Amino acid sequence: xxxxxxxxxxxxxxxxxxxxxxxxxxxxxxxxxxxxxxxxxxxxxxxxxxxxxxxxxxxxxxxxxxxxxxxxxxxxxxxxxxxxxxxxxxxxxxxxxxxxxxxxxxxxxxxxxxxxxxxxxxxxxxxxxxxxxxxxxxxxxxxxxxxxxxxxxxxxxxxxxxxxxxxxxxxxxxxxxxxxxxxxxxxxxxxxxxxxxxxxxxxxxxxxxxxxxxxxxxxxxxxxxxxxxxxxxxxxxxxxxxxxxxxxxxxxxxxxxxxxxxxxxxxxxxxxxxxxxxxxxxxxxxxxxxxxxxxxxxxxxxxxxxx
Numbered sequence: 052x053x054x055x056x057x058x059x060x061x062x063x064x065x066x067x068x069x070x071x072x073x074x075x076x077x078x079x080x081x082x083x084x085x086x087x088x089x090x091x092x093x094x095x096x097x098x099x100x101x102x103x104x105x106x107x108x109x110x111x112x113x114x115x116x117x118x119x120x121x122x123x124x125x126x127x128x129x130x131x132x133x134x135x136x137x138x139x140x141x142x143x144x145x146x147x148x149x150x151x152x153x154x155x156x157x158x159x160x161x162x163x164x165x166x167x168x169x170x171x172x173x174x175x176x177x178x179x180x181x182x183x184x185x186x187x188x189x190x191x192x193x194x195x196x197x198x199x200x201x202x203x204x205x206x207x208x209x210x211x212x213x214x215x216x217x218x219x220x221x222x223x224x225x226x227x228x229x230x231x232x233x234x235x236x237x238x239x240x241x242x243x244x245x246x247x248x249x250x251x252x253x254x255x256x257x258x259x260x261x262x263x264x265x266x267x268x269x270x271x272x273x274x275x276x277x278x279x280x281x282x283x284x285x286x287x288x289x290x291x292x293x294x295x296x297x298x299x300x301x302x303x304x305x306x307x308x309x310x311x312x313x314x315x316x317x318x319x320x321x322x323x324x325x326x327x328x329x330x331x332x333x334x335x336x337x338x339x340x341x342x343x344x345x346x347x348x349x350x351x352x353x354x355x356x357x358x
Contacts, residue, residue: 055143058353060151066353068187068194071159072166074352075345076322087295088343095119096271102343110136111347113149119245128182128245129153135350145354149346154183156345158191160318161241161263164286164337166195167321168328169239169261174200176224177234179250179274180243181206181215184265188241189222196239203229203237205250231255242266242274249299253279258332267298268340275336277303283336284328285309288318296340318342 089101093116100115115131122128131149136142176192176199178185185204193199202224206212212228219226227233234240235255240262244250253276256262262283264274280303287293293300294311303309316326318339328335 056145056354056357058145058147058151058357060148060154062357063148063151063155063353066155066349066356068155068159068162068190070352070356071155071349072162072191072194074348075156075159075163078319078322078344078348086343087292090269090296098269102341102346104343104347105138106344106347106351107138109138109144109347109351110141111343111350113152113343113346115149115153117245122182133346133350135347135354145350147350147353150183152346152349153341154187156349157184157265157339157341158187159349160288160339160342160345161188161265161337162191162195164318164321164339165192165239165261165263167324168286168335168337169196170259170331171196172198173238173261174198175237175239176202177229177237177240178202178204178243179206179231179234179241180266181211182243184243185215185241186219188243188263188265189219192239192241193222193224199224199239201237202226203234205229205231205234207244244274245272246274247272249273249276249279251275251279253282256334258334260334261328262334262336263339264299264336265339265341268296270296270298270301272298273302275299277306277308279334280336281308283334284315285313286316286318286321286326286335286337287314288337288339288342290314290317292340292342293338297338300338 098117133147133149
């Protein structure tokens with residue numbers, strides 16, 4: 052068998068956020084119904100995920116491990132590997148750093164939702180988390196809302212937050228360590244944690260705020276409480292996927308404060324302009340558990356641009 056190309060993290064990131072956002076905007080026309088991911092629990096709340104997807108031209112699968120103790124020993128929380136094959140023949144065409152694909156496509160999807168749902172004149176951005184997704188979401192938000200002047204980072208510890216901010220010296224906007232209340236009072240909020248308890252203080256969220264929640268992917272995790280879910284207009288990446296994996300929404304329904312029937316729209320409906328926020332004073336919330344289709348769309352885009 053001929054040697055197939057492998058795309059490293061640097062190869063993937065060189066494609067850029069703007070190209071990735073543009074690719075995901077075409078996902079309605081190019082992607083099929085999402086295939087359910089296989090979620091295999093490991094020891095102590097750790098996870099092994101298999102995420103297959105099929106398009107009109109390709110087949111792809113991402114293998115992901117989520118190891119909760121890794122950050123304490125200086126390793127990334129998430130590792131991933133991606134295999135891309137030709138749909139007609141099944142022949143492997145390329146492999147990719149799966150973690151880098153996730154790092155790029157998840158913030159890009161949040162950016163698509165933000166471009167549609169958030170106010171155009173947002174000036175402050177609140178970030179919960181200090182990992183690779185937090186970094187990616189800062190870049191993605193600045194891509195679609197370049198008028199942001201101030202960024203508040205709320206991390207698990209003062210030390211990790213200061214270290215995170217110091218690693219982002221190329222960003223011109225003023226960044227500050229902030230309390231959860233200060234981050235939640237921003238015009239635009241992105242929560243990128245694996246927390247099992249809500250990290251966003253609901254009382255601090257202002258009318259007209261848009262939130263992106265991307266950290267949880269099981270009913271054991273939740274970044275927002277049921278009161279925030281009840282008071283917000285909820286948009287999701289995909290209804291079926293959200294009902295199985297969106298911890299905040301699952302718990303809000305179990306507590307009797309909200310129902311999945313209250314979802315306003317999904318990612319495809321946002322792109323096709325079938326839904327939008329009801330008013331400028333509405334709190335809007337885009338909940339993403341991550342779609343395997345997005346990985347395949349971005350992998351195909353990268354492969355086609357370089358071959």
